[in-house]
Amino acid sequence: MRMVDPYEGSHPEDLLSPYALDTLSEGGSLGIEAHLELCRSCSEEIASLRETAARLIASVAAQVPPPDLRSRLIASVGSRV
Numbered sequence: 001m002r003m004v005d006p007y008e009g010s011h012p013e014d015l016l017s018p019y020a021l022d023t024l025s026e027g028g029s030l031g032i033e034a035h036l037e038l039c040r041s042c043s044e045e046i047a048s049l050r051e052t053a054a055r056l057i058a059s060v061a062a063q064v065p066p067p068d069l070r071s072r073l074i075a076s077v078g079s080r081v
Contacts (some may be wrong), residue, residue: 005038006031016042020049 012032018024019032036043 005035006034007039011035011039014047015016017049020046021053 012035015024015028015032019029022029024032032042036046
């Protein structure tokens with residue numbers, strides 16, 4: 001059975017970044033995945049976006065929040081309610 005491209009020759013540029021970062025809905029992801037099966041340029045763009053995201057994550061040192069952060073946030077929110 002031949003795969004059907006839901007974008008029929010167009011490229012869903014505005015959805016590639018959200019897809020690469022796993023922020024699309026399941027339905028949106030399925031449409032992109034079907035397109036990626038047939039579109040080499042979009043597949044390469046996804047690979048590049050994921051590589052860039054991984055490099056950005058690796059370049060930032062993990063931060064440990066101060067121990068009293070939770071209580072300060074709760075107090076701050078409580079005073080505004």
